[in-house]
Amino acid sequence: MSGPRLNIFPTRMASTTMKIRLKGAQTGHSLLKRKSEALTKRFRDIIKKIEESKLKMGTVMQVAAFSMAEVNYTAGDISYQVRENVKSAQLRVRAKQENVSGVMLPSFEQYAEGSNSFELTGLGRGGQKIQKCKETYTRAIQTLVELASLQTAFVILDEVIKLTNRRVNAIEHVIIPRIENTIKYITSELDEQDREEFFRLKKIQTKKKEARAITEADAAAAEKVMEEVEGGQPRDLLQSDQDTDIIF
Secondary structure (H helix, E strand, O other), X not given: OOOOOOOOOOOXXXXXXHHHHHHHHHHHHHHHHHHHHHHHHHHHXXXXXXXXXXXXXXXXXXXXXXXXXXXXXXXXXXXXHHHHHOOOOOEEEEEEEEEEOOEEEEEEEEEXXXXXXXXXXXXXXXXXXXXXXXXXXXXXXXXXXXXXXXXXXXXXXXXXXXXXXXXXXXXXXXXXXXXXXXXXXXXXXXXXXXXXXXXXXXXXXXXXXXXXXXXXXXXXXXXXXXXXXXXXOOOOOOOOOOOOOOOO
């Protein structure tokens, strides 16, 4: 048979096994195809969200930069006060996982922990601008966390989709054709064996008929010889009757 196939001895059990494997390969191909489509759909949604988040990030960072400039103009440099008052991070990030068609995608979430350690900063002047700047940078961090979550999911989905598509193509163009060629090979070999067996049985029947004909011919010839002998009535040399005397 043309095309690559598995190296297997052609039997009916092997044919049944190959048909089961073909069914499993087709089912796996269908499942992986649907998985690839679902992941691709989610991948496109993430790309759209990344684009929106990047635009939003640019706007938020621009507002935050202007807000920091206003703080520096109003209250002066407050970096030393922040360094003295802030001992640990108030905004923290925790990771969760989301299952998308069997793929675990990380999702980052921002949350606040602890109290405002520099709430009295700018009490003399610029307190309103400092609070506004803080809120602006909080929104910027939130947007940054969302963007990081989307980017991480983007990278993971990209690798998983490539791997899934390679598996789909391998099953569709390599495994299934190879199993189908193997089934065709086994079927052709079994058909050839059936034809050989039928021819062998026919030859055996022919030989038996010839042997039977020869036997019948020999029996008929022997029977004919016996009939000829019985019709001539030959003298039995072993009979006990006395021979007639001959007088000269």
